[in-house]
Amino acid sequence: MYEAGGDGRIYPVAPGLPPREALAGVRTRRVFAVCLDFFAVALLSAALWLALLVLSLGLSALLLPPLFPLVAFFYNGLTVSGWRRATPGMRAMDLEVRLANGAPTPFLNAAVQGVLFYVSWLFPPLLLVTFVTPDKRCLHDILADVIVLRRAD
Secondary structure, rough: EEEEOOOOOOOOOOOOOOHHHOOOOOOHHHHHHHEEEEEEEHHHHHHHHHHHHHHHEEEEEEOOOOOOHHHHHHHHHHOEEEEEOOOHHHHHHHHOEEEOOOOOOOHHHHHHHHHHHHHHHHHHHHHHHHHOOOOOHHHHHHEEEEEEEEEOO
């Protein structure tokens, strides 16, 4: 079962393969969205790192390197599970994330998808899975049970 968006695009609301319109240009848009989101997470991490460094008078300098993954975890989890269903980079590229069955993404699935994405950078060939899946999902999307689609509005 599918529902039409306000712009004439059709989006899934039930399990199944989404229509072509919902997946048009998703891979390219995801690349640009990741660049924007990586920059945003880096800025947030740097600001938080500097604030914590100043507040601890420099004593926490060696304890702060895990800050970037922690910020990325909450950044992805809170933004994708929010009412806009996308990170700011994804919103800028007209994308949204849903569960594979079309339902909104809960925090845990969104955060796990983000963590698995950053882990997949350690072995880049994992990102090539998107070229063999009919719904253009990467391995980290499949494992988190989410799908990235064009926004309906």
